[in-house]
Amino acid sequence: MPQVIEQFTKLPTALGCSPKLRLSVSNRVRGAPIVNGHVVQLSAKIRMFVEESVALCKPDRIHIVDGGEEESTILLDTLQRLGTIQSLPKYDNCWLARTNPADVARVESKTFICTERREQAIPTPKEGVQGTLGNWISPDDYDTAIRSRFPGCMQGRTMYVVPFSMGPIDSPLSKFGIEITDSAYVVCSMRIMTRMGLQVLEKLSDNSDFIKCLHSVGTPLSGKLTMPSWPCDPERTIILHKPAKNEIVSYGSGYGGNSLLGKKCFALRIGSTIAQREGWLAEHMLILGVTDPNGVKKYIAAAFPSACGKTNLAMMNPTLPGYTMECVGDDIAWMKFDSKGQLRAINPENGFFGVAPGTSMETNPNAMQTVYKNTIFTNVATTSDGGVFWEGMEKEIAIDVEITDWLGQPWKMGESKTPAAHPNSRFCAPAGQCPIIDPAWEGKEGVPISAILFGGRRPEGVPLVYEANSWSHGVFVGSAMRSETTAAAEHKGKVIMHDPFAMRPFFGYNFGDYIKHWLSMEQRAAKVGGHMPKIFHINWFRKDAKGKFLWPGFGDNSRVIDWVLRRVDECDCYKDTPIGRIPAPGAINLEGLSSPVNEKELFHIPKDFWMKEVEDIKQYYDNQLPHDLPAEIAQQLVDLKRRLERM
Numbered sequence: 229m230p231q232v233i234e235q236f237t238k239l240p241t242a243l244g245c246s247p248k249l250r251l252s253v254s255n256r257v258r259g260a261p262i263v264n265g266h267v268v269q270l271s272a273k274i275r276m277f278v279e280e281s282v283a284l285c286k287p288d289r290i291h292i293v294d295g296g297e298e299e300s301t302i303l304l305d306t307l308q309r310l311g312t313i314q315s316l317p318k319y320d321n322c323w324l325a326r327t328n329p330a331d332v333a334r335v336e337s338k339t340f341i342c343t344e345r346r347e348q349a350i351p352t353p354k355e356g357v358q359g360t361l362g363n364w365i366s367p368d369d370y371d372t373a374i375r376s377r378f379p380g381c382m383q384g385r386t387m388y389v390v391p392f393s394m395g396p397i398d399s400p401l402s403k404f405g406i407e408i409t410d411s412a413y414v415v416c417s418m419r420i421m422t423r424m425g426l427q428v429l430e431k432l433s434d435n436s437d438f439i440k441c442l443h444s445v446g447t448p449l450s451g452k453l454t455m456p457s458w459p460c461d462p463e464r465t466i467i468l469h470k471p472a473k474n475e476i477v478s479y480g481s482g483y484g485g486n487s488l489l490g491k492k493c494f495a496l497r498i499g500s501t502i503a504q505r506e507g508w509l510a511e512h513m514l515i516l517g518v519t520d521p522n523g524v525k526k527y528i529a530a531a532f533p534s535a536c537g538k539t540n541l542a543m544m545n546p547t548l549p550g551y552t553m554e555c556v557g558d559d560i561a562w563m564k565f566d567s568k569g570q571l572r573a574i575n576p577e578n579g580f581f582g583v584a585p586g587t588s589m590e591t592n593p594n595a596m597q598t599v600y601k602n603t604i605f606t607n608v609a610t611t612s613d614g615g616v617f618w619e620g621m622e623k624e625i626a627i628d629v630e631i632t633d634w635l636g637q638p639w640k641m642g643e644s645k646t647p648a649a650h651p652n653s654r655f656c657a658p659a660g661q662c663p664i665i666d667p668a669w670e671g672k673e674g675v676p677i678s679a680i681l682f683g684g685r686r687p688e689g690v691p692l693v694y695e696a697n698s699w700s701h702g703v704f705v706g707s708a709m710r711s712e713t714t715a716a717a718e719h720k721g722k723v724i725m726h727d728p729f730a731m732r733p734f735f736g737y738n739f740g741d742y743i744k745h746w747l748s749m750e751q752r753a754a755k756v757g758g759h760m761p762k763i764f765h766i767n768w769f770r771k772d773a774k775g776k777f778l779w780p781g782f783g784d785n786s787r788v789i790d791w792v793l794r795r796v797d798e799c800d801c802y803k804d805t806p807i808g809r810i811p812a813p814g815a816i817n818l819e820g821l822s823s824p825v826n827e828k829e830l831f832h833i834p835k836d837f838w839m840k841e842v843e844d845i846k847q848y849y850d851n852q853l854p855h856d857l858p859a860e861i862a863q864q865l866v867d868l869k870r871r872l873e874r875m
């Protein structure tokens with residue numbers, strides 16, 4: 229430990245102040261010395277936030293993060309000494325973190341939105357029914373939750389002050405945050421996932437507002453003889469949001485969405501409340517640029533639940549000749565109408581925190597080429613030649629290498645019964661490294677969106693693609709989305725769950741109001757003479773009677789995108805069905821497909837399945853939104869049922 233502290237005091241002259249000034253007696257906050265940066269560089273508002281946090285958490289020292297290369301090297305080195313990360317010598321500046329096995333995913337059940345009244349945060353379910361659209365916490369319980377966890381939680385540790393921007397620093401669509409954390413892993417990951425450091429601090433020097441993010445792993449070091457390599461407090465983990473104060477407080481977990489507070493907590497939960505107030509959309513969506521064989525470029529946004537294919541679609545290598553796909557973002561989109569009524573999107577993130585298993589040169593070569601430098605892997609397996617391994621990479625490693633699983637145990641392909649990599653293991657890599665990153669991905673104004681896709685894992689009944697008949701029908705489709713659960717959150721087993729708009733874990737306010745907000749977008753665009761993007765629903769995951777996927781997916785999804793864009797151009801290549809418009813027979817280009825597909829089965833719409841689906845959706849609305857469902861959406865369901873009855 230003394231070695232570690234020494235490391236910090238050896239930091240280079242940060243933020244342009246001399247070592248003498250930096251280590252002067254006055255460079256303290258409430259007695260805690262600042263070992264990197266200087267207190268004079270904090271705006272009054274940031275300083276107040278740091279003061280309050282120091283008084284509460286009692287860190288031994290403070291480090292104002294500058295975002296520089298040297299700082300990053302020292303932090304990574306420190307993490308390596310602590311045993312939190314190990315280097316992966318096969319690649320360039322790549323690292324592996326192994327978490328505590330109890331801290332491997334987001335924890336929806338421990339995530340709360342705090343508002344004065346419950347109905348501001350979550351819909352009131354039918355009496356006797358458990359609500360599934362988020363958790364509310366009262367202001368009193370919010371304070372108690374903090375008071376019972378945070379006092380002294382950073383004793384013996386360094387408090388990092390991380391200034392960051394969600395979105396390109398100069399974009400009018402971007403927002404700033406300050407994350408206070410006691411985890412160097414978080415700092416190094418935030419450096420990849422956000423624009424972080426000095427530039428942001430300078431932007432905030434006019435004392436402007438920011439989102440307050442407080443995070444602790446919840447393992448103070450005072451009196452501890454051993455230092456865990458992955459400190460956390462899974463039993464008492466809690467993730468709190470107070471939209472009225474633009475405040476996020478997270479305790480007990482170091483994992484992804486729980487600790488990198490710019491991502492789900494800020495860009496989606498707090499972001500959606502700001503978006504509602506300001507008239508835009510903060511969504512769990514990828515953004516993809518598509519250039520067709522005529523050289524015409526359009527952008528689409530797509531919302532699929534966690535681990536359901538956003539990263540893959542966002543980085544797809546199209547199999548359809550003549551097409552070029554470019555990636556703007558793989559997880560979050562902030563979308564706003566411009567003055568002409570064109571919906572424009574930015575990716576507020578700066579990196580990818582992508583699902584590792586299933587990613588390979590076959591399924592996603594662009595992701596593979598992104599992650600072999602400057603990447604932090606979490607919970608993947610390692611190879612004896614200093615590389616990484618996960619399920620899906622079987623063909624990509626030398627046969628003679630030995631594999632160590634994510635828990636650090638020897639693992640043998642074909643023999644071991646447990647997965648080598650945790651199913652929710654991830655890579656955290658700079659977006660700029662993606663070989664197909666879109667030239668406009670950091671554009672200030674955002675890219676114009678022509679179509680919005682919803683989708684999920686639906687093994688049965690749901691066709692490969694269908695188009696909504698109107699904006700409100702599309703909003704209905706988003707509200708009725710369901711998908712098989714994945715390892716991205718704590719749900720066990722593969723059950724089909726409702727995940728409206730792929731946002732169930734990420735709503736910052738009452739889902740009923742969220743639907744109303746989506747519906748209101750149409751008038752918002754109309755007012756300035758704009759038009760709405762078309763809405764589609766896709767399903768790459770339909771299976772045949774033997775349980776095999778009916779659709780090859782991945783690069784062949786370009787064939788679906790091709791139809792979607794032709795529909796955006798109002799091509800007459802569709803057929804009406806009770807659930808929406810599907811491609812007319814032969815309208816999906818299947819030329820050159822590596823193996824034939826059963827088009828009939830892919831687009832079959834079984835009446836009994838859909839009648840049951842209507843009943844399930846009705847029950848879901850009745851149980852979860854008995855008071856909050858907009859009449860327009862209730863009517864959409866009635867209309868769908870009527871169309872199906874006539875089938």
Ligand code: GTP
Nearest residue numbers: 534535536537538539540583585586716768781782
């Ligand atoms: P989050 O980062 O959790 O929000 O997830 P994501 O939506 O970005 O998920 P991702 O793209 O990483 O997909 C996760 C899993 O879906 C991987 O195991 C992929 O192999 C699988 N997958 C993605 N696209 C397809 C597809 O077209 N077909 C099939 N069968 N599987 C796919």
Ligand code: SPV
Nearest residue numbers: 334484485491492534716
């Ligand atoms: C998701 O679960 O949707 C993710 C990963 O994108 S995490 O950041 O951990 O939430």
Ligand code: MN
Nearest residue numbers: 512534535559
């Ligand atoms: Mn996600």
